[in-house]
Amino acid sequence: MVIIYAETWNKKFKKTTFEAVNYGARCSKEIGTEAIAVVFGECDSHLADLGNHGADRIIHIQGIEQFEPFSFATVLSDIAKEFNGKLIIVNGTANGKSLIGVMSSLLSSSAISNVTELPVNYEPINVHRSAFSSKGIEKCSSKSNCTILGIVPNSIGIISLEDIESIIEVRNIISKGKTIFGESQNESGNVPLPEAERVVSAGRGMKGPENWGIITELAEVLNAGTACSKPVSDIGWRPHSEHVGQTGIQINPQLYIAIGISGAIQHLAGVSRSKTIVVINNDPEAPFFKAADYGIIGDAFDVVPRLTEAIKSFQK
Amino acid sequence: MKILVCISHVPDTTSKIKFTSDGHSLDKDGVQFVINPYDEFGLTKALQLKEEHGGVVSVITFGDSDVEQTLRKALAIGADDAYRLDGVPNDGIQTSQELAFFIKENEFDLIICGQESIDYNGGIVPGALAANLNLPFINACIGLEINDNVANTVRETDGGKETASANLPIIIAGKKGLVEEKELRIPNMRGIMTARSKTLKVIELSGAKSLSESISFSAPPEKKAVKIISSENIEELVRLLNEESKVI
Ligand SMILES: Cc1cc2nc3c(=O)[nH]c(=O)nc-3n(C[C@H](O)[C@H](O)[C@H](O)COP(=O)(O)OP(=O)(O)OC[C@H]3O[C@@H](n4cnc5c(N)ncnc54)[C@H](O)[C@@H]3O)c2cc1C
Numbered sequence: 001m002v003i004i005y006a007e008t009w010n011k012k013f014k015k016t017t018f019e020a021v022n023y024g025a026r027c028s029k030e031i032g033t034e035a036i037a038v039v040f041g042e043c044d045s046h047l048a049d050l051g052n053h054g055a056d057r058i059i060h061i062q063g064i065e066q067f068e069p070f071s072f073a074t075v076l077s078d079i080a081k082e083f084n085g086k087l088i089i090v091n092g093t094a095n096g097k098s099l100i101g102v103m104s105s106l107l108s109s110s111a112i113s114n115v116t117e118l119p120v121n122y123e124p125i126n127v128h129r130s131a132f133s134s135k136g137i138e139k140c141s142s143k144s145n146c147t148i149l150g151i152v153p154n155s156i157g158i159i160s161l162e163d164i165e166s167i168i169e170v171r172n173i174i175s176k177g178k179t180i181f182g183e184s185q186n187e188s189g190n191v192p193l194p195e196a197e198r199v200v201s202a203g204r205g206m207k208g209p210e211n212w213g214i215i216t217e218l219a220e221v222l223n224a225g226t227a228c229s230k231p232v233s234d235i236g237w238r239p240h241s242e243h244v245g246q247t248g249i250q251i252n253p254q255l256y257i258a259i260g261i262s263g264a265i266q267h268l269a270g271v272s273r274s275k276t277i278v279v280i281n282n283d284p285e286a287p288f289f290k291a292a293d294y295g296i297i298g299d300a301f302d303v304v305p306r307l308t309e310a311i312k313s314f315q316k
Numbered sequence: 317m318k319i320l321v322c323i324s325h326v327p328d329t330t331s332k333i334k335f336t337s338d339g340h341s342l343d344k345d346g347v348q349f350v351i352n353p354y355d356e357f358g359l360t361k362a363l364q365l366k367e368e369h370g371g372v373v374s375v376i377t378f379g380d381s382d383v384e385q386t387l388r389k390a391l392a393i394g395a396d397d398a399y400r401l402d403g404v405p406n407d408g409i410q411t412s413q414e415l416a417f418f419i420k421e422n423e424f425d426l427i428i429c430g431q432e433s434i435d436y437n438g439g440i441v442p443g444a445l446a447a448n449l450n451l452p453f454i455n456a457c458i459g460l461e462i463n464d465n466v467a468n469t470v471r472e473t474d475g476g477k478e479t480a481s482a483n484l485p486i487i488i489a490g491k492k493g494l495v496e497e498k499e500l501r502i503p504n505m506r507g508i509m510t511a512r513s514k515t516l517k518v519i520e521l522s523g524a525k526s527l528s529e530s531i532s533f534s535a536p537p538e539k540k541a542v543k544i545i546s547s548e549n550i551e552e553l554v555r556l557l558n559e560e561s562k563v564i
Contacts, residue, residue, distance in 0.1 A: 009474070069443065069453050094473045097431075098455035101443020104409055110527035111408060111440045126531065131436050132342075135333035138436070139531040147528075150439075178452035179486075184478035192475030198563065222564065225475075234497045240458065241475060246329050246434055247353045247492060255563040266329045272536075276561040278553065279542075289542050294556060298547030310550045311564065 001083040002028040005076055005090045005099065006037040006050055006058075009192075013045040016091050016153040016195045018053045023118065023156050024089040025054020031086060031122050037166075038076055041065040051166035053158065058168045067095050068177035073102035075173055080107060080146060087125065088148045093194055100150045110142040113150035116273075125149075133246045133269035153195050154252050155273070193242070196225030198255040201244060201271070203229035205260020205281065205300055209237035214304045215259065221311050227251070227271075229261050245270035260300045263288025280304065317371035317462070319362045320424040322415060322441070323390055324352035324433035325383040339532040342435070351386055354430025358490040360501045362428055363394045365462060372396045374424075378405045378414055384516060391511035392503035398516040406526035408440025413524035415441070416448040426467070427487045431456050442489035452482035458493025 004024035007017050021037050028035040037055035039047065042065065047058050059079060064071050076099065080088055088103065090096040092113065104111035112127055116137075119127040125142040127149065186192075193199065200219040206212065219226045226242060233243035244251055246269035256274035260281065261267060268291050271277070279292040282299050289295045296303055327333065328348040336343050351359070362373045375390040377383050378401040387398040401418065405411045419427065432439035446453030452467075458477060459470030467486045470477050472493070488494075503511070545553045557564045 014474075069455065070447070073443075073447070094456055094471075097439055098443060098453070098471075101408065101412070101440040101445070102447040102453060103443075104440060104527075105412065105444040105447035108409075108527070111438075111444070112528055113439050114437050130536075131533070132327070132333045133329075133434050133437065134536060136335065136342075137534050137536055139533075140528055141531050142528050144527045179454065179480045179482040182479035182481070184473060184476060186476035194474050240493050241472065241477070243492070255557065255561070269329070276557070276563050278557070289544075291539060292542045293540070293561065294553055295542045295544045296547050296550070296553065297544065303547050303550070306550050307553065310554045314551075314554045314558065314564070 001033050001085050002031070002035045002087045002089065003076060003080050003083065003085045004035060004037045004055070005096060006039045007091060007093060007095055008039065008041065008043050008045070011042050011044045013049065014093070014195055016093065018049070019153065019156055019158050020089050020091045020151060021050050021053040021055050022158045022161065023151055024087065025161055026118060026159070027087055027089070028056070033086065036079065036083060038079055040072060040075070047168055048166065051164040054161040054164060055166050056164055058166045060168060060170045061173055062170060063172045064175045066181050068175065068179055068181060069098040069102050071175040071177040073099045073106055074176055077103050077106040085146050088146065090148060090150050092150050092152050096150060100148055103148055107146055108144065109146040109148055110144045111148040111150065112140050112142065115149050115151045116155040118156070130273065134250070134272050135269065152252060154197065191223065191225040193225045193227060193244070193249050193251055196251070196253050198222045198224035199227050199251060199253045199274070200224045200257045200259070201227035201229070201261060202232070202259040203261030204231050211301070212238070214301070214308070218257070218304055218308045221308055221315070222255070224255070229267055258288055259304060261288060262286050263291060317365065317369045317426065318424045319365060319371060319373045319426045319428065320419065321355065321359050321362050321373065321375045321390070321395065322427065322429040323355045323359070323375050323377045323386060324430065324435070325349050325377055325379055325386040326352045326433050326435040329353065329434065335533040335535070339534060340530070341533070349386060351389060352430050352433045354432065354434070354491050356500055357492055357494040358428035358430055359390055359393060359395065360495045360499055361460060361490065363501060364495065365426070369462060374399065376401065376415065376418065378403065378411050380404055387516055388511050389503060391514045391516070392507040393501050394507060397514055400516065400518050401521060402518050403521045407528045408438045409444055410524045410526040412441045412444035412448055414521055415445050417522040417524070418519060419449060425484045426462070427485065429487065429489045431489045431491045442487055446487040449487070452486045454480055454486065454488045457488040457490045460488060460494060
């Protein structure tokens with residue numbers, strides 16, 4: 001069996017949850033087995049949507065509402081044991097990353113994180129993953145019967161599979177957590193960074209936090225998340241949760257627009273896997289141009305508002 | 317309070333990463349090694365907690381004798397003693413089991429790891445260690461206060477944060493925010509001198525086995541040359557994003 005952690009956020013499936021389910025379903029077809037998606041707590045999204053992405057069976061756990069690494073990992077591991085799980089698929093989100101190590105120990109299974117493709121082989125599981133902060137690709141092989149794969153959100157995509165009328169099973173389970181979680185609060189814009197399909201990011205070239213209006217306006221018309229370089233978050237112009245790069249969040253959106261960012265090696269390490277990179281910088285020698293698909297040499301304060309307008313007219 | 321900081325010895329962030337010609341491993345030629353950046357935040361936090369509550373800060377890493385320079389640096393920054401698990405780690409599971417074996421024999425109130433190491437980017441060790449020791453675990457920890465044996469923490473979520481608390485002992489996987497960048501401690505002359513006389517103990521492995529293995533490494537595919545678009549012709553960029561890249 002292939003078991004998938006079907007993550008919810010604010011009681012709804014994340015977009016990347018469908019990607020994980022789709023990934024698991026594609027693996028299960030290769031192995032010739034079934035895909036089981038596990039959902040925790042109240043859920044306002046339609047469970048059947050997971051079937052449309054390939055889940056044969058959906059186990060809906062009730063009684064555990066709030067994320068806690070041990071309670072979630074224990075439930076997933078128990079299901080893996082019950083169904084003789086061959087693969088467990090977890091997204092590389094904040095919650096997913098908290099689970100993968102815990103589960104690997106509970107199940108004595110190998111855990112391979114940062115996976116960017118479907119496995120190359122299934123006996124044993126051989127898979128490519130990103131390493132050295134995107135500066136290298138590692139081919140990794142599992143030596144255990146069950147393998148946990150942590151996949152990079154947005155890196156695999158979704159292919160359409162035959163719609164499945166999934167079997168839905170509800171289970172009531174009492175939580176076995178070790179920590180008590182309190183309040184949660186959101187900081188950045190509407191689109192959480194790790195799963196944003198488009199990201200507008202800016203650096204020290206913006207001169208000060210008061211100038212971010214043109215950045216958020218561009219992000220808004222693109223329905224993009226906003227990000228920043230490390231010094232920008234270090235000096236408090238923007239929240240830490242927007243810091244991308246080797247020591248911040250690693251992202252790989254479809255579109256990354258870098259404005260007034262020089263393109264230091266540590267910055268590139270976190271964003272170089274973006275599908276399309278646009279760089280706007282007034283210095284033609286800025287190293288970022290070497291890593292870009294499209295570049296505009298110019299003053300951000302002139303170029304960015306005009307780009308926003310051009311996209312608006314295009315959208316009409 | 318007894319605090320253990322688990323440290324990883326990694327290539328400096330500016331390193332050009334190359335692999336040996338057989339593709340089996342990192343080519344270490346010309347590469348500078350440093351304390352994993354995520355662990356630096358944890359080490360400074362540990363020293364601050366020691367100043368506040370008293371206690372001992374120990375550091376540990378798993379590696380051959382090459383990694384001792386990194387442990388010496390941690391001692392120079394202010395750790396009291398250091399331990400090296402004598403061997404070459406193969407995966408996160410093996411590493412977590414060796415660490416767990418050491419921790420069971422030595423007991424700590426607080427174990428601080430980094431969220432991940434910037435070489436293999438596994439992120440497996442902290443959670444696996446917590447499960448192995450049956451201790452509470454906070455990943456992506458960006459805030460930590462200790463009051464009366466209770467750890468009050470803040471963890472990063474996707475696009476936000478969340479508070480969480482648990483009784484000690486606890487394992488956290490930290491990152492920037494645990495302390496701010498400007499608070500990070502660096503070795504001073506006195507620290508470097510005293511580090512020489514601090515204990516660095518070599519620990520024999522317990523024989524834990526890895527569950528995965530690296531087959532090969534390769535460089536990521538190269539990017540095509542950049543297309544420069546005139547700032548007077550922004551519509552052209554919009555057209556390319558739509559027709560060529562299909563991202564808008
Ligand atoms: C251990 C370590 C880890 C690090 N990790 C990270 C990380 O995770 N992420 C990260 O981002 N950095 C990281 N860094 C920092 C990195 O080395 C760079 O210092 C940083 O990325 C530079 O940020 P920046 O591009 O915003 O600023 P700068 O390098 O100052 O660049 C500003 C850019 O803006 C351009 N500019 C100025 N005015 C304008 C204008 N009007 N219009 C258009 N362009 C303009 C300039 O030409 C320049 O290219 C790390 C460093 C170290 C040592």
